[in-house]
Amino acid sequence: MDFVEVRVQAPRELADILVAELSQVGYDTFEDNDEGFCAYIGEGDFDNDAVAEIMSRYEGQGELGYDHRVITRQNWNAEWEKNFQPLIIAERVSVRAPFHEKPAGIEHEIVIMPRMSFGTGHHETTALMIENQLDIDHQGKRVLDMGCGTGILAIMAVHLGAKEVLAVDVEPWTVENAADNAAENNCTNIECRLGGVEVLEGEKPFDIILANINRNVLLEDMHAYAALLPTGRPILFSGFYQEDLSKIEAEANKHALAYQSHRTKNNWVSAIFTKL
Incomplete structure (x- = not known):
């Protein structure tokens, strides 16, 4: 498509x-x-x-x-290759394409080939999610990345020490792209899976959940995320505006997810909640 x-x-x-x-x-x-x-x-x-x-x-x-x-897929590829510029997030994370020069003195380097997938770090929600990830202990953790796009957040999780990551998206080419990007970044512990929340049935709990999708999907599927999150573990949400944070928090409270903090940029939000 x-x-x-x-x-x-x-x-x-x-x-x-x-x-x-x-x-x-x-x-x-x-x-x-x-x-x-x-x-x-x-x-x-x-x-x-x-x-x-x-x-x-x-x-x-x-x-x-x-x-x-x-x-079309061909035109999309040409557009992003022409316009995609390297990016530094929080002065700690470099996001670049393979044809960009490797920056010096950066703690984490992520190489992304977006193709038709979304999530290069240039959009506020992706950058905000990465900033929040930097504040979360990923060491040895099992991570779920819902709506993974290019796989950038899953790759970031591995950089931060995650033991295994499940990256899920509803678009076939996105899952393919995320898998390719995981390989490009030598992340052998990322599984990329096609589907929505239904593909999580039977999964064991996750230590961290990342969900950068949109407000409506988050509200609809939050119960499924909460069911897979043990007490005391964080879930990071993004893909919505600051005026929608109260709606996200109200739904989260129904599923024992407590608000902890949030970041904003140009009215976009990434918020951290914890399972009670």
């Missing part, structure tokens, strides 16, 4: 509202630009009428418009 990119032109104060609206109809990846932002969805899930209806609600509130295009 290919992706549809919806390019929205909107004033900054309206862009965040539109991102929130689009996230409610299946868009789960967004990229800011000078004119507004781009939103991405699988081609089979794209509904132009739904986008038009959302945009019509805000007519007259500034210069507003949108267009869309299908991004």
Whole structure:
């Protein structure tokens, strides 16, 4: 399956509202630009009428418009290779492609070939999750990475000493990409598995759970995550806005997950909860 990119032109104060609206109809990846932002969805899930209806609600509130295009796998690869820049997170983690020069004096180095998967560290949610991971003891731990994308968080977990990692995603090419990136980073203890929360049935508990997906999936599947987390163990959530943190916390409380802390960047959030 290919992706549809919806390019929205909107004033900054309206862009965040539109991102929130689009996230409610299946868009789960967004990229800011000078004119507004781009939103991405699988081609089979794209509904132009739904986008038009959302945009019509805000007519007259500034210069507003949108267009869309299908991004094939080949075009996606060319786009990210052209635009993907190396990144340093928290002055401790380097994220680069194989064709970038290796930086000096960095504690953790991650090499990523994104292809059609999301998660290079450039989006706020990925970077925030990595920053939170740096505060968590991974040594010898069993880790679950739900919505793994490129596998960057799973690879980070191994860098931090995780004993084994299960990386799960619903898209076949994403699972393939995550496996390739795990191999590129010599992470032989990462298993990449295709599916959603249903593939966790029968799994033994995890010491750490990483879930960078979107608000609706987190709310729907949180009970399954909580059931696999022993008392005192952390779960890291991201993929939602600061105004949604209260909803995440309310659902977490139903499943004995207690809020500990959160980080924010450009209104995106990554929060740490602990199983009671």
